[in-house]
Amino acid sequence: MVQAYEADTESTGAGARPGSRFGAWRRKLASDRGIWRRGIILALCSVALTLVLILHADIPNTIGNLGSLTETFLPWFGLLVPVLLALGLLRRSATAVIALVLPVAVWLNLFGGLLFSDKSGDGGELTVATHNVNAGNPDPAGTAREVAGSGADVVALQELPTGKVSAYEDALAERYPHHSVQGTVGLWSKYPVSDSRPVDIKLGWTRAMRATVATPEGPVKVYVAHLPSVRVKLNAGFTANQRDNSADALGEAIAHEPVERVVLLGDLNGTMNDRSLHAVTSQMRSTQGAAGDGFGFSWPASFPMARIDQIMVRGVEPLASWSLPATASDHLPIAARVEL
Structure with a gap:
């Protein structure tokens, strides 16, 4: 028991290998039973962002042309993803981090083709x-x-x-x-x-x-x-x-x-x-x-x-x-x- 304790202590020290540090971090998270309960509000923010990206055409223009304003700067809504990710990590919330899959998938579907592909060709008169x-x-x-x-x-x-x-x-x-x-x-x-x-x-x-x-x-x-x-x-x-x-x-x-x-x-x-x-x-x-x-x-x-x-x-x-x-x-x- 003493040897096991000492080995674990050494694995988390300054000279520990990266894999050992990851294992200690993983065990710490596993013992944190609030990892799924924390960050519910952040997860709801991710869901709201997803709905804006999917349903932007349904945002009414009757009040201050809000729909057109949203659509004008729609690609920039993707910047909210790293903000929500940072907050989720800060809160140590698995729920908040996993919920980000939704807006990321929708944003890539809308704008990934523009951002990651060059569609230009040769020729033309x-x-x-x-x-x-x-x-x-x-x-x-x-x-x-x-x-x-x-x-x-x-x-x-x-x-x-x-x-x-x-x-x-x-x-x-x-x-x-x-x-x-x-x-x-x-x-x-x-x-x-x-x-x-x-x-x-x-x-x-x-x-x-x-x-x-x-x-x-x-x-x-x-x-x-x-x-x-x-x-x-x-x-x-x-x-x-x-x-x-x-x-x-x-x-x-x-x-x-x-x-x-x-x-x-x-x-x-x-x-x-x-x-x-x-x-x-x-x-x-x-x-x-x-x-x-x-x-x-x-x-x-x-x-x-x-x-x-x-x-x-x-x-x-x-x-x-x-x-x-x-x-x-x-x-x-x-x-x-x-x-x-």
């Missing part, structure tokens, strides 16, 4: 890029050159102030001989542009346009859009009604587009998870979701938290999608390569 350049951009010419440096065949810019349009035109003229500016959005192309006109998205001024780009593989209808901004206010919640109405109008315009091959470039001020963009997302594919590497967050440029800038397609096959280096704007430019 057309490269497109889009960028909200920010009306207060102090270096419009430099920003234009940065986007043009991506090698895109077609470039869309949003939030173009009237007094700075000429700066963008001058900086892009050499690479893109064809262009059209409608209101605060513009389209630049290496290929001829025709039939350019505004698209009414129910704002009273022009923040969307459509044009035909004559690529070597045939015509492609390109839409450029900048949907209204959204705000999070303590007294009003997620104020997105104007954005939602514009999204419906844009979706209706695209639905009535007779041309088979359509590309949408722009700042939609919403993510693909946001139900309020359903009028658009239900009929077009996101290039990031189909052919991107990672989440591709684009805003804010200093610490991207959401992909609110989008490249979407209909009638063409996305092959690759990526973010471009930061410019003087508060958004990151994004680009995609498609097969026509």
Whole structure:
């Protein structure tokens, strides 16, 4: 008995082997009968997180557009898992730790494909890029050159102030001989542009346009859009009604587009998870979701938290999608390569 006690004491000392320390830790837990009773609240938090991830589409928008706000930042809910894990270990609760299997499984089902797989491929006949350049951009010419440096065949810019349009035109003229500016959005192309006109998205001024780009593989209808901004206010919640109405109008315009091959470039001020963009997302594919590497967050440029800038397609096959280096704007430019 004395020898056994001494051996056990030595096994838990400073010179003990890792396996011996694990065995002592395991025996200690086995003797702790409260390991399953503690952490019930933490386990319920894991269940609640799981329900949010599964049922986010059922969270009502009637109060402060809470559903859309949740869906905008839905991937970030995964950060609650390590927090709950740390608290569960701190409480020494097997119940809390095991309950985390639920939200982890659901989160991986929703976003694992984006996070852990690179779906980009080679080839493609057309490269497109889009960028909200920010009306207060102090270096419009430099920003234009940065986007043009991506090698895109077609470039869309949003939030173009009237007094700075000429700066963008001058900086892009050499690479893109064809262009059209409608209101605060513009389209630049290496290929001829025709039939350019505004698209009414129910704002009273022009923040969307459509044009035909004559690529070597045939015509492609390109839409450029900048949907209204959204705000999070303590007294009003997620104020997105104007954005939602514009999204419906844009979706209706695209639905009535007779041309088979359509590309949408722009700042939609919403993510693909946001139900309020359903009028658009239900009929077009996101290039990031189909052919991107990672989440591709684009805003804010200093610490991207959401992909609110989008490249979407209909009638063409996305092959690759990526973010471009930061410019003087508060958004990151994004680009995609498609097969026509």
